[in-house]
Amino acid sequence: MKELSARQRRILSLIVHEYIYSADTVASKHLVEKYHLSMSSATVRNEMSVLTDEGYLKQPHTSAGRVPTEAGYRYFVGQLMQDTSLPEAMRRTINHQFSQMHNDMRQWLELAATILANETHAASLITAPQPVEARIKHIQLIATHGRQALAVLVMEGGQIHQHILTLEEPVSQEQLSILSTKFSQIFAGKNLHSLSQYHGPMSQLEKNVMAWMEDELVRSDQLPTGEIYMDGITNMLAEPEFSDSEEARKAMRLLEERSLLQDLLSQTALPDTIGGVQVLIGGEGNWNDLRQCSVILSKYGSPGIATGTLGVLGPMRMAYGRSISMVRFLSGILSDFIVEQW
Amino acid sequence: MKELSARQRRILSLIVHEYIYSADTVASKHLVEKYHLSMSSATVRNEMSVLTDEGYLKQPHTSAGRVPTEAGYRYFVGQLMQDTSLPEAMRRTINHQFSQMHNDMRQWLELAATILANETHAASLITAPQPVEARIKHIQLIATHGRQALAVLVMEGGQIHQHILTLEEPVSQEQLSILSTKFSQIFAGKNLHSLSQYHGPMSQLEKNVMAWMEDELVRSDQLPTGEIYMDGITNMLAEPEFSDSEEARKAMRLLEERSLLQDLLSQTALPDTIGGVQVLIGGEGNWNDLRQCSVILSKYGSPGIATGTLGVLGPMRMAYGRSISMVRFLSGILSDFIVEQW
DNA sequence: TTTAGCACTCTAACGACGAGAGTGCTAAAA
DNA sequence: TTTTAGCACTCTCGTCGTTAGAGTGCTAAA
Known part of the structure; x- marks a missing residue:
């Protein structure tokens, strides 16, 4: 695949432009007239023929104008397009x-x-x-309604996971606050992967919270x-x-x-x-x-x-x-x- | 608009069925054959003619089968359709x-x-x-990161609004907790509309929280x-x-x-x-x-x-x-x- | 190397045509 | 009075042939 001459590049560029604009095949004559090219349509035709051989253009049928190929677009984007910045x-x-x-x-x-x-x-x-490398900063449990509690997990980046837990039985805000503090101390600075290292006796409520956090871990892990x-x-x-x-x-x-x-x-x-x-x-x-x-x-x-x-x-x-x-x-x-x- | 005879209803029903199935105009003969009707296509044609006059059917062009009109569908849904429950x-x-x-x-x-x-x-x-008749139950502020704080509004129904506030300056979790308690006491049981009744001196932080809550009010009010x-x-x-x-x-x-x-x-x-x-x-x-x-x-x-x-x-x-x-x-x-x- | 000119190709639009589908009507049958 | 067989009529759809026009490729001259 040869290097394209400056003129060929110019023509390819115009064809891509024109096709993007009009959604219609672009003809040699049309190009010359619209852009006041200082050459004849025959010359353009010759160049178009070359570009077709090189695989940058194609014609839907024998006697139609040209349309860019995939390779044509790629060349345009990679080599021809001037990098316009927004006005x-x-x-x-x-x-x-x-x-x-x-x-x-x-x-x-x-x-x-x-x-x-x-x-x-x-x-x-x-x-x-998507947060990167999530480390736990703070855990807070808030009583909401009946056996429901809102669990909020604050990560060091500052982003938040939350979930509504359904408890075995109603728990007061005080108890939840105590547990919040405890968990916060234990897990602060850890990432979700280290959760599994925490064992030992747990209340039903604690198990509930742990289960959720592990869940959150799995989710943030596998979903991109x-x-x-x-x-x-x-x-x-x-x-x-x-x-x-x-x-x-x-x-x-x-x-x-x-x-x-x-x-x-x-x-x-x-x-x-x-x-x-x-x-x-x-x-x-x-x-x-x-x-x-x-x-x-x-x-x-x-x-x-x-x-x-x-x-x-x-x-x-x-x-x-x-x-x-x-x-x-x-x-x-x-x-x-x-x-x-x- | 007269009452339809049982036979007319039957035919209308079949046509709607058939059209829904085939997406194609349905012809008198086709109907007779497919459903083994005990009448001739001519009879069906006569009835179809009536149904057309009554506005339940139409034909795309003079010599085509019939297609239900809007009214035809409506009659079908309202009167003819047997109420199938899921298997x-x-x-x-x-x-x-x-x-x-x-x-x-x-x-x-x-x-x-x-x-x-x-x-x-x-x-x-x-x-x-969308929660109905929202009354505030609890307000909780949680320090997250730097000047950021998570504000959580728990409503009596149990549902939650939350927002990240950007504060003027970092505030400790203790201070936030105090404010949480204060606000919770003031607003518990109130709905969002009564927020505006609270006046008096407020810290920058308090104004911040209030502004957000009012915002939440407006939003939950106008967005269905x-x-x-x-x-x-x-x-x-x-x-x-x-x-x-x-x-x-x-x-x-x-x-x-x-x-x-x-x-x-x-x-x-x-x-x-x-x-x-x-x-x-x-x-x-x-x-x-x-x-x-x-x-x-x-x-x-x-x-x-x-x-x-x-x-x-x-x-x-x-x-x-x-x-x-x-x-x-x-x-x-x-x-x-x-x-x-x- | 470029260009004018021209022959050639292919599409798109058009009309004609015939087949087929389906109706509406009429007159006979039930 | 209702149903049905029979038939003429209408309209669509696909096909074909034709034509106009667009655009190219090629050739020969500039």
């Missing part, structure tokens, strides 16, 4: 929206998902941040993360490539199937990586149902504290520049939030 | 699945949404249960509920009426737009109500985007404690009998859970 005005608008939120992670994640979906016209996905925030799923349906609805279903099934989605979001170390943003084109890897789609992913958070993943899923014919900037920008916002809050 | 085996299977869950509301709601979607082949919707659990959205795409994807988008947009969805789910006092289950056909009311759809809704929970809504959204050509039984059954399961747990 200042938009940054400000978005920052403003976040500043009007409460300091609530959920709300921020929802807002981020909404903005991401609206601005990219694709489906947005965000996993809740918990909730997933999404928005803009219907944006996909608006794209012409999904008008047949069978293709759309395939891609969307993946969004509903949590386990598949988790797999996808935990993808890492992929070919095209730009400043922490990963681009998966045409379901590269083994995402058969995503052959028509591209995915842009980025981690966010702070390595020492907690990390999550955010990204967009859209048709391969996607505004990569804008989407990548958007993902990167929102990743930054959420990271800052985490650092500040935790 | 015992299925009840057991489902009960078993729930029994294997932890006592966690979230998990139950998710499971219910999944089962509902799979069994009805439609999209399922469940709102988290919080989270919404869904599943099976892609089931809609599989239905032939949504193969054109434009219609599908309209309906799905509604699922993404939280505010619209809230409106829909809080619909109540609708025409067709069967044992607490409400059936909305063809977006009756003013749901223009749901013209092709039907919605089956039921409240669940316990009037004194907390209630939520669950339901399914599918094409008008939907298996009403099965869906209604399913909704009713799951509504019962969730109600029991709430009564038991709270």
Whole structure:
């Protein structure tokens, strides 16, 4: 596979641009006219022919314009795309929206998902941040109602697990407070894995609490993360490539199937990586149902504290520049939030 | 609009059945053959003609079979449908699945949404249960990390609000405990509306807590509920009426737009109500985007404690009998859970 | 190396056509 | 009076042939 000449690169770039814009095959003549190229359509045709041989373009049928191939998109994203950063005005608008939120992670994640979906016209996905290396800081039990008690586990990072315990019999707040103090002293500084080292006589209540904490451990261990925030799923349906609805279903099934989605979001170390943003084109890897789609992913958070993943899923014919900037920008916002809050 | 004869009712019923099954226009001859009717197709045709005049059937074009109209479905649901209850085996299977869950509301709601979607082949919707008449029982502040504190508000029903407060400066757990006790004494038994009656000098911390509680009040006041659990959205795409994807988008947009969805789910006092289950056909009311759809809704929970809504959204050509039984059954399961747990 | 010109190919749109499905009507049968 | 057989009529759907137009690939000249 030869190096492409500057002119070939230019033409490839324009074709990708134009196709992303119009969703229609792009013809040599059209290109020359629209971009006032200083060459004839015949010349463009020759170059297009080369690009086709090299595998960057294809034509749906013999006498139609060209369309980028998967390789074409990949070359575009990796080599041609100028790294547009978001216009200042938009940054400000978005920052403003976040500043009007409460300091609530959920709300921020929802807002981020909404903005991401609206601005990219694709489906947005965000996993809740997953705390790193969890150590227990404090345990508090609170009587709520009858035989119910709320157990709160505060971790050193500052994040919280909680659960409602159903007790054998009602227990007063005093007793619960005493137990809280005891447990806090025993487990402070330990991580959840060291729970199993604690043995000895336990009341029913204590067993209850222990059982829950172990449960919490198992859960935080095996699930890469918990909730997933999404928005803009219907944006996909608006794209012409999904008008047949069978293709759309395939891609969307993946969004509903949590386990598949988790797999996808935990993808890492992929070919095209730009400043922490990963681009998966045409379901590269083994995402058969995503052959028509591209995915842009980025981690966010702070390595020492907690990390999550955010990204967009859209048709391969996607505004990569804008989407990548958007993902990167929102990743930054959420990271800052985490650092500040935790 | 005259009364329908028994035979007319029978034929209407069969047509609705058949259309729900086949998604295709149903012809007089087809009906006679498939169901071994003891009359000729001509007779059926005459009756179909009457049913068409009465507005229960229509034909897509002059020489095609009949298809139920909105009114036809409504008559079917209201008058013709025999009230099938779920087979015992299925009840057991489902009960078993729930029994294997932890006592966690979230998990139950998710499971219910999944089962509902799979069994009805439609999209399922469940709102988290919303507590009724909230009175404060206890307030607890817990130091978490630096200037962060977790504030927990326990209501008499037993449900919990919580929030992470960011304080002006670090505050020790002792101080927080003192304040917790003070606030608990002042507000115990009050509902959130009486917060505003408390005035007088307050520390920055106290103001902080108060502000949050008022906030919580406003939120629980205006939002009918919080989270919404869904599943099976892609089931809609599989239905032939949504193969054109434009219609599908309209309906799905509604699922993404939280505010619209809230409106829909809080619909109540609708025409067709069967044992607490409400059936909305063809977006009756003013749901223009749901013209092709039907919605089956039921409240669940316990009037004194907390209630939520669950339901399914599918094409008008939907298996009403099965869906209604399913909704009713799951509504019962969730109600029991709430009564038991709270 | 570029470009004008032209032949060639393929799609998309259109209309014609026939087959088939299903009805509505009429007149006979029950 | 009700049911049914028979038949003409209507409308859709798939197929085919045709055409217009878009766009290419190639060739030969600039």
